[in-house]
Amino acid sequence: MNQYDSQVARGLLEAEGYQVVSEDEENQTLKGADSQIAGNLGAPGVDVVLMNTCSVREHAEDRVYGRLGMLGKEKKSHPNLVIGLMGCMVEEHKEKLFKRFPQLDFMVGTRNIKEIPALIEEVWHYRKQVARIKQDGLSIEYTEFIKRTSPFHAWLPIMTGCDKVCTFCIVPITRGSEVSMPAREVYREASRLAGEGVKWITLLGQNVNSYHGETLSAGAPEHQSTRKLTGDGCAGAPVTFPKLLDMLCQIEGLEMISFTTSHPHDATEELFQVIAKNPKISRRFHLPLQSGSDRVLKRMKRLHTYQAYKAKIDRLRMLVPDIAITSDIITGFPGETERDHEATVNALKEIRFDGAYIYKYSVRPGTPAAKLGDDIPRSVKAIRLRELLNLQSQITEKIHRSWIGNSARVFIEELNPKNSLQLKGRLSQDKKVVFEGSPQWVGSFREIEITGLHHETFLGKEKRLETGLGGVGVDLTSPPQTAWKNR
């Protein structure tokens, strides 16, 4: 979601005549930050530093605080430097940040991204701290000004906020309650993207599978909470997430649709059936488990047990045998015992995720879990984290090795930035592969044989080169042959 918001901010600023560079593209002074830097065309050096922020973990916030401190020193020698923040930290801390960081000039909430150019102008004009933080509504901007990093792939947010109450999570505070983009708008934007040459879209939302958009009747207000629309009786038929996916699969030119992130409670049989029947839907399903212990899951208010979660995975794997399942795990949640931890270890062994994001628990102020205390010592969290990471990395490697010798349909994204003689692509299972081929293949799909593995990236070669088909007759419509049989 942040990447999408950054692309919108960048596009809007460039439309106003700013030259925008991301930090890894330029600026040596601030090496290593996640910020975007907007410099007025023709002006010497950087005029504006804008950081897009995340509140999900303490560590992400600490990095922003560190960066603001560094920018404060920079500002002493360059007093005209304008410093701005956007993203979830703004929603969480609001004007308190102005007091703590007087060097901060402007803040923009997740629902006010369009106002960034005007806010910068205001700072230049009045030289005072300014903020725009709207508390309700939809924090999604569909705009043709967006500056995508790829002509062939696009992020497409379809809902924001969350009505679940996972006790560790700051999202309901920073992004508010669930609001879905009307289905008609999503369809229109996806069609527009396909018309521009986009082949792969990734649908975004904090809890994307609880999407509940409306097909608006003529004249009905757009961009409203779905609940409001239903209540007013002015909306058309409700569109669930599986229905939306089914609709988007009909768009000509779109060849792959992926989505993130989902909640197990809303991962339904209907959704699994839609995935199974549509080869356009990515064969990666990210479904956060968080813990293998029912006791911890209950304290997290996750609304599922381990067995209920596993039953869903079993069913999905039965319907879609080539699906790759990935997950999120939190270790060291308040009150987590050795036994709870062992349950998570066993869950990883039993389910065998293709990959998992595993993090130490960190308190997010204002969340229900903050009241539980952070009673697991850092050293214990570190040991548990290491154990889980090691285990998962062995499982991931074994699954990846089982792919070698199989072939798969690969979407070719770009020239390999590390070796321009190679191409870089992505399987439907969202796994990376590099191989030799023509630069003209970028933006198309090819059948690639997996020949090796380098860390988490596959090495491959185009299948038809070996089969001697001489560049004709590769059936790109057939389902990918994958390594699931070897799992």
Ligand code: SF4
């Ligand atoms: S479902 Fe996801 S976004 Fe919503 S509260 Fe739980 S962890 Fe946070």
